[in-house]
Amino acid sequence: MLGHAMRLEWLEDILAIAQTGSFSSAAERRNLSQSAFSRRIRQIEDHVGVELFDRSRKPVQLRPTVLAQGTQIEQISAALRQLIADLRRGDRVASNRIVIASQHSLTTSFAPRIVQAIQSRGEDIHVRLRSANLDECFGLLLSRQADLAILYATLDADEQVSGEFLESVDVGTDRLIPVLRTGLALPRLSDDLPGDIPYIAYPTEVFLGTVMAKQILPQLGPGRAAVPKAETALTNAALEMAAAGVAVAWVPESLARRDLGSGRLSELGNALPSCPLSVRGVRLKGHPSRAEAVIWEFLALPGSLG
Incomplete structure (x- = not known):
């Protein structure tokens, strides 16, 4: 929706309104x-082609369609600011700099743990995280715009991360689990609703959409049908919709752990299927930089992330 021609200051304008709730x-x-x-806000909306804010409400609020992409807006804004900082800094940190491409869901769970672990070891390494979908992560690796990638894979998906040019290492495990707002119940079986399960769908072209189609939906069993109530490519948005009671969402357990612990969400694993996931580090074969070699050696250590 936001397009490639959006300026950094425009993104920061949108975030400023979202954070303050007031144009003034x-x-x-x-x-x-x-x-x-x-x-300027009108100029932004003219550029995008839609109204981004609900001015009838006080304080001013982002429209739901924009709010669902709030995390992406923040990530794009942060990435542009970082790019400017990198250009200004030049090559002063080039030898100790590494770019890690991370699938969106892992950017807020496993990837920060890797950065924290590297810093705790006293390594003078500047890490830049780039959040992307699975195909984009591979594209960043192959075009050498990223040195490493942190990716999800199903346990039978070795072919995704192996080949003549790539090598991988297991980093950890996760699960794709069904969650819903605590206190809400699944629909009862009846003649009118023979086990229909309302759920938040992922687009079929993204990784979790493929996992849902191949690993989750076929396991619902006879008499049960999954009925999509909404669709998003962002697991954070799916999690928030589940917490709002829109429908069941299948999200990585690592992403939902805080909400499960607080009681905001409940796992429905006793009633609905889940799917184990592998978390893997992937890189191009060849001659790594010092920073890449240090991080790869760390990732290869058993239990390096606990």
């Missing part, structure tokens, strides 16, 4: 007059 407060944060800020 956002304008002050952005060091603009309220009239100038309002004109």
Whole structure:
């Protein structure tokens, strides 16, 4: 929705309104007059082609379609700021710099643990995380825009991360589990609803959409049908919709752990199928940099991430 021509300051304008809930407060944060800020917001909406904010509500709020992409907006904004910082810093940290491409779901769970573990070892390594879907992660590796990738794979998917040019190492395990807002029940079996399960779907072209189609939905059993109530490629959005009670969502257990622990979400693993996942580090074969070699050696250690 946001397009490739969005400017960094536009993304930060959107985030400022979302965070302050007020055009006037956002304008002050952005060091603009309220009239100038309002004109720029209109310019952004004209560029995108849709209204991004619900002005009928006080405080001003992002429309649901924009809110669902809030995390992506923050990631794009952060990535652009980091790019500017990298260009300004030049090659001062080149020898100790590594770029890790991470699947979106892993960017908020396993990837930070890797960075934390490397820092705790006292290594002077600058790590840059790039969040992408599975195909984009492989593309970043093959085009040498990333040195390593942290990816999900099903336990029988060795062919995804092996070949003439790539090598992989097991980093950890996870599970794709069904969750729903605590207190809500699955629909009862009846003649009118023979076991229909409302759920949040993933697009078929993304990794978790493939896992759902091959590993989860066929296991629902006779008399049960999965009925998509919404669709998103972002697991964070699926998790939030499940927490709002929209429908069941299958999300990585590592992503849902905090909400399960707080009681905000409940796992439905006794009633619905789950799927084990492998977390793997992947890199191009060849001659690694010092930073890449250090991190790869760490990832290969059994139990390195606990």
